Amino acid sequence: MPKLYEALADAFLAEGVDTQFVLMGDGNMHWSTAFSKLPGVETVHVRHEHVTVAAATAYNVATGKVAVASVTCGPGVTQLMTALPAAVRARLPMVVFAGESPINAKFYNQAIDQAPLVTATGARYIAAHSLPRMMDYVREAFHIAKTERQPVVLGVPYDLQKVEHMANQPYETSEMYHPKVGRMHPDPEVVAEAVERLAAAKRPIIFCGRGVLWSGARDAVIKLADRSGALLANTLPARGLFHDHPFGLGIAGSYFSSLGREMFESADLIVAVGTSLSYYTGVGHYWGKSFKIQIDDAPRGLRDGQKAADIYVKSDSRVGVEALLAGLDKKLGSGKPTAATIRTKELEHRIATEPADAMKFDIAPDVLDPREVVKAIDAVVPKDWDVVVGGGHQAYFNTQMKGRPADRYTTIREFGAVGNGLSYALGVAAARRQGRNGKIVLFEGDGGLLFHIQELETLKRQGYRILICAMNDGGYGSEFHKLRADGLDDSLALFGRPALEKISQGFGLRGHEIRDVSAIPKLFADFSAQGESEIWNIQISDQVTAPVIRQTIKRGHGNM
Structure with missing residues (x-):
């Protein structure tokens, strides 16, 4: 009869996992070994537990797939306390298979209450202690990771992992429970208000974050920018989003170019799409003169101690942008220009030729700028x-x-x-x-x-x-x-x-x-x-x- 760790490995494979980042110890060695033997699985054994989660976050950014890391119990979990908050704050889905100390042992020197450590980072913790519910725990972990876009640590006592397990029915994946709700549509009245502002703006900029990538909204954003005469910019995580557009300013906020900062400081309207408008986007420092519209599926209003925007279009990024595009045509007539004047041949030339930073420094001859x-x-x-x-x-x-x-x-x-x-x-x-x-x-x-x-x-x-x-x-x-x-x-x-x-x-x-x-x-x-x-x-x-x-x-x- 198969062992529970084998059934758990099969469940992870059924969830579509093809890569694990692992540092092996008593608490996860049986599971990670079994998972590595399954078809199509790439196993990356690293040299520090922190790296399992940090590498998994980058894997998710590169592929869009739910990433999987694995560590042992106790010290293995405590080493994750820097990597997990980064994944939480970046809203990167992940499942961490973590051992727990043996549940039936009278003493274990690596025992520690792992749940409060993990939840303090903002990640979720599932203590998998019921044998009949083991497959439910796996499904719940992946469901939370996908629907809430956050890391989930699944803690399984390693003595339980070695018990015999025979499933009564095939594993039901989290995808079977994923709600098919479609894309979130905005309130037409809020859209109409945003359209009025965009049609009248003389110096508009459309500023986009990772939500545009997740929504597949890039093409729609470019159409809206070209239709409204707006410039384009992006957050640091979405660097290169408009790399091939002649009016793309690059990164806004802390990593501004000199020209980008100049343009944002003179803008009269910012349309922020798929970004939470954190402190580092510069909303509180460089956008003071501008009216701000945010298109996002979870606008917060108050973000990092400051007001995020003036109008909030609660919507999927692509749908919200398309609604503004349709609204402009309805208000002005198809192809009729807005009031925007910010795009010029001179600005296009400056974007193409000006260095990001031209400050002069005294540099010794044996080192480089x-x-x-x-x-x-x-x-x-x-x-x-x-x-x-x-x-x-x-x-x-x-x-x-x-x-x-x-x-x-x-x-x-x-x-x-x-x-x-x-x-x-x-x-x-x-x-x-x-x-x-x-x-x-x-x-x-x-x-x-x-x-x-x-x-x-x-x-x-x-x-x-x-x-x-x-x-x-x-x-x-x-x-x-x-x-x-x-x-x-x-x-x-x-x-x-x-x-x-x-x-x-x-x-x-x-x-x-x-x-x-x-x-x-x-x-x-x-x-x-x-x-x-x-x-x-x-x-x-x-x-x-x-x-x-x-x-x-x-x-x-x-x-x-």
Whole structure:
């Protein structure tokens, strides 16, 4: 008779799971082994529990599928406390198969109450303690993950996993219980009010988030922008959403380009689509003169301590945008222009040619301007490659790369944690399944890369090819720039410039130090011609301060 862990593995397969990110221990080793043996399953064994969830979040961004991570009980679960909040806040669905300490043991040294730890992050916890309801627990976990777009941790005592189990009926998947409700439609009166505002606006901008990707609304948004004469912009998670549109401003908010900030500060109307309008979108700092309309399936009104918008169109993104488009034609007549005047030939030229940030800095001769580094990398890496980004000060510069679509860009920044870049790249590599022909570039800081440097061994063992661009400024850039601005000692934020390329070589991978951007084309050609991952230890100046940090310093660090 089969064991329960085998039945649980079969249930996960029935839910459509084809990849697991796992660090094995007593509490999950039977399940993860059984699941790895099932047809079509890719198993990525990582070297730290945090990485299981962090990689799974990136896998979800890259594929749209519910991601699965697995850890053991006790210490395995406590190691997830940084990765889970990021997935929660980014609304990324995931199921974590976690062991629990043996339910029948009188003592177990790894025992801890896991549920309050998990729920404190905002994730859901299901304690699977009833044998007759085990398949119900699995179905409920996937149902919650899909319908509520959040991580769910399924905790199963590992002594129960080993009992014999014979199902009385075939497993019923969560999809069988998914309500077929169709897309959410907006209130016609609210739409009419929004149409009045859009028709009269002279300097409108349509600003979009990940909800546009989830809804498949990109084409409809572009039609609305062209019909209304509006400019286009996007959030950081949706970077590249309008990469090929001549009036696309790129990212708005903390990662503005100079031109983007200028346009938002002079806009008279912002139509925000598929974004929750968080603090970092700039709604409270740069949109003061504009009237704001939000199209979203869950508008909050009060977001991050500030008013999000003036009109709320509660709707699926695509349906709401199409309603505004139809409303304009009804009000003005088909093809008749709105009052918008913001689109000009001059602006189109500025968008195409102006650098994102032209601030001058004194740069020593043996180190590089990170903006020039990114420009050189952008010139040689094909546009169909995935770009993955970690966190920290270095993360601004690569966001200004040109002509790269949103479905080839991955970052999860909603919790503000650094050290995730290598984990995210692993998740994307597993999603693409390109192996030693991988087309993935990771941008990460030197400090962030060292957080989980052990995952270089995972890259080698799994046979993934990733180009890791380590932007090495010799410390924690965000911190030393702020300390300097406050006139304080920055020495504790500086730790020298480790030979990251030699660390990479120690794991059996490739590595190079870069102090001259002219070397980049040949190095990339050499990388593309072989099949191993590689670190470029790029020596960048610690004097170049990203605009987001300059804004923080000007406002006063900690003054939100």
